[in-house]
Amino acid sequence: MASLELEARLDNLLSTAQKETANIDLFAPMAENEECPICLIPLPLHDGEVVFMTCCGKQICNGCTYKEVMNDMKNGLLESKCAFCRQPDRNEGKPNIKRIKKLMKKKNPEAFMQMAVYYKEGRNVIQSDTRALEMYICAAELSHSNAYVSIGEFYENGVVVEQNMSKALECFELGAKKGSVHAHKVLSIINGRNGKHAKGIEHLTVAARSGAQDSMDYLMKVYKPYTFIMELIRYRRMLHMLELILPSPLFLLRDFGTDRNCK
Ligand SMILES: [Zn+2]
Numbered sequence: 001m002a003s004l005e006l007e008a009r010l011d012n013l014l015s016t017a018q019k020e021t022a023n024i025d026l027f028a029p030m031a032e033n034e035e036c037p038i039c040l041i042p043l044p045l046h047d048g049e050v051v052f053m054t055c056c057g058k059q060i061c062n063g064c065t066y067k068e069v070m071n072d073m074k075n076g077l078l079e080s081k082c083a084f085c086r087q088p089d090r091n092e093g094k095p096n097i098k099r100i101k102k103l104m105k106k107k108n109p110e111a112f113m114q115m116a117v118y119y120k121e122g123r124n125v126i127q128s129d130t131r132a133l134e135m136y137i138c139a140a141e142l143s144h145s146n147a148y149v150s151i152g153e154f155y156e157n158g159v160v161v162e163q164n165m166s167k168a169l170e171c172f173e174l175g176a177k178k179g180s181v182h183a184h185k186v187l188s189i190i191n192g193r194n195g196k197h198a199k200g201i202e203h204l205t206v207a208a209r210s211g212a213q214d215s216m217d218y219l220m221k222v223y224k225p226y227t228f229i230m231e232l233i234r235y236r237r238m239l240h241m242l243e244l245i246l247p248s249p250l251f252l253l254r255d256f257g258t259d260r261n262c263k
């Protein structure tokens with residue numbers, strides 16, 4: 001179980017975040033993701049479509065990374081270099097722990113997130129759930145919204161900390177208020193599981209509006225049975241509009257030439 005010091009740090013983190021987000025509506029439209037430093041387009045929401053560079057600590061979209069690799073290959077450069085800072089990747093694609101630790105010293109939240117995954121999975125470091133949680137706390141203290149979701153999962157599963165679903169929910173909601181699309185997806189599943197389907201759909205709608213394709217696909221499936229009814233309503237409205245625009249059929253049948261009053 002977590003040490004008293006870790007528990008106190010968690011309590012402090014959550015109460016600070018509660019104060020910071022007190023005036024934010026849980027279902028408010030979300031701000032755009034931060035921009036890719038090369039193409040200046042908001043980064044994709046899917047983690048697999050973004051590369052975290054341990055050289056400069058930047059997150060770069062796959063499109064820009066691929067473009068730079070192709071350019072280097074065309075110019076005969078075999079050593080892979082960062083698309084942003086052009087530093088060579090001397091670790092042959094393997095994670096560079098030293099570089100990540102340097103970024104952690106510079107308070108790069110993404111570096112803490114990366115390290116948390118390594119500790120959680122025991123990749124490149126000795127597996128430790130406690131160290132993973134500490135890394136997520138550091139990332140959350142630096143306002144990384146997804147870190148709150150990860151901390152919530154520790155409470156949900158009773159790992160390192162005591163199982164506590166209300167604290168898990170608190171973390172997920174804080175993550176959502178701080179801008180995590182992933183948090184809205186998790187909240188949608190939990191609400192659905194608890195029979196609160198309308199709330200679940202509301203969370204999914206926020207995620208879909210911010211560009212999450214999987215949430216959009218799910219909503220399309222949910223609303224498909226209603227599309228026929230919607231079509232009928234639209235058709236009825238169209239008929240009503242025609243009634244207003246077109247002259248009455250009786251008006252068209254009137255024979256003005258033979259109308260006695262017009263003689
Ligand atoms: Zn880009």
Ligand SMILES: [Zn+2]
Binds near residue numbers: 055058
């Ligand atoms: Zn770089």
